[in-house]
Amino acid sequence: MEHAYRFSVAPMLDCTDRHFRVLMRQVSRHALLYTEMVVARALHHILREGPTGVAGAAEREQRLERLLGFDPEERPLALQLGGDDPAMLAEAARLGAERGYDEINLNVGCPSEKVQQGRFGACLMADPERVARCVAAMAAASDLPVTVKHRIGIDERDSFEELLTFVDAVAAGGARRFAVHARKAWLEGLDPKQNRTIPPLRWDLVQRLKQERPALTIELNGGLLDPDQCRQQLAAGLDGVMVGRAAYEHPLRWNGIDADLFGDGHPPARASTVVRGLLPHTDRWCAGGGRVWAIARHLVHVVEGVSGARHWRASLTRAAGARGAGVEALEEAARQLEERGL
Numbered sequence: 001m002e003h004a005y006r007f008s009v010a011p012m013l014d015c016t017d018r019h020f021r022v023l024m025r026q027v028s029r030h031a032l033l034y035t036e037m038v039v040a041r042a043l044h045h046i047l048r049e050g051p052t053g054v055a056g057a058a059e060r061e062q063r064l065e066r067l068l069g070f071d072p073e074e075r076p077l078a079l080q081l082g083g084d085d086p087a088m089l090a091e092a093a094r095l096g097a098e099r100g101y102d103e104i105n106l107n108v109g110c111p112s113e114k115v116q117q118g119r120f121g122a123c124l125m126a127d128p129e130r131v132a133r134c135v136a137a138m139a140a141a142s143d144l145p146v147t148v149k150h151r152i153g154i155d156e157r158d159s160f161e162e163l164l165t166f167v168d169a170v171a172a173g174g175a176r177r178f179a180v181h182a183r184k185a186w187l188e189g190l191d192p193k194q195n196r197t198i199p200p201l202r203w204d205l206v207q208r209l210k211q212e213r214p215a216l217t218i219e220l221n222g223g224l225l226d227p228d229q230c231r232q233q234l235a236a237g238l239d240g241v242m243v244g245r246a247a248y249e250h251p252l253r254w255n256g257i258d259a260d261l262f263g264d265g266h267p268p269a270r271a272s273t274v275v276r277g278l279l280p281h282t283d284r285w286c287a288g289g290g291r292v293w294a295i296a297r298h299l300v301h302v303v304e305g306v307s308g309a310r311h312w313r314a315s316l317t318r319a320a321g322a323r324g325a326g327v328e329a330l331e332e333a334a335r336q337l338e339e340r341g342l
């Protein structure tokens, strides 16, 4: 069996929450999934500065669960952390290991202003030694592999040599894999959304990185739109491909990857099997007091390109958005799809 990182779904704030991950798991049994970025300092704050006493412990657990909770069926699952402090990142990595994650990933790619103010994310590319210390501390904190997601450069520091210097230092710190977003980031002047579209895609530089450092495990991210492009990049020598927006916006586009990339011939998911597969998770979520809309909001992309899609979405939105709505809203949505053979 291939490594899960051969195909992964990129970490995306507000998108790859636990519900979308369970959704994606209906599409692929093998892909590596990532959490949204969790800020190590926020975990530290809950652990060290939260309320005290028995009631405090229960509240602390609730807050940790909100940031770190997942269903076992989401695995293989990587916890992505944001931070720049080795001790805090080590503490967060230990929490991730205790809770059953399969991998700890450090975000060195986010260019948002808020993240920059915290001095982490993409701006850490300017300080490879600090990233190496962070990675070493995280790796020492548990047995889990520690990986890094980063850009090909930032601002004027965008030469191939600088990229190599970064990767070499971080590899020496113990990073086991590099997920490379094949765009540089401009830290001033562009917002995160613009930083995902304006700097040109340089898949060639990521290929070159793999050629020059064949012993390292390198995953390509950025602008991959369909399984064919992914296959081509893997055939060209990369160890893995990571897809973000195209997976969120078109989940069923990827229903052939288990057969194509992982050699698993189970029947490809359909819209109805995805929705039905979400029912046990939805039941548990609603029984714990969660709102069904938190799950249904991700489902609007599951049906596309067929007549009646808009009607189905509107009906799901109405049913799942109603006060007191529960799992029956998704059962009805699945039934409608089954009726149409979708």
Ligand SMILES: Cc1cc2nc3c(=O)[nH]c(=O)nc-3n(C[C@H](O)[C@H](O)[C@H](O)COP(=O)(O)O)c2cc1C
Binding pocket: 010, 011, 012, 013, 014, 015, 036, 037, 080, 107, 108, 109, 110, 149, 181, 196, 221, 222, 223, 224, 242, 243, 244, 245, 246
């Ligand atoms: C809405 C959104 C939120 C994102 N949040 C994160 C994040 O939390 N951590 C991270 O490393 N990258 C984040 N990214 C970047 C993606 O992981 C990915 O690198 C980027 O979208 C390029 O890949 P794509 O072209 O396949 O979407 C986010 C992207 C989007 C669109």
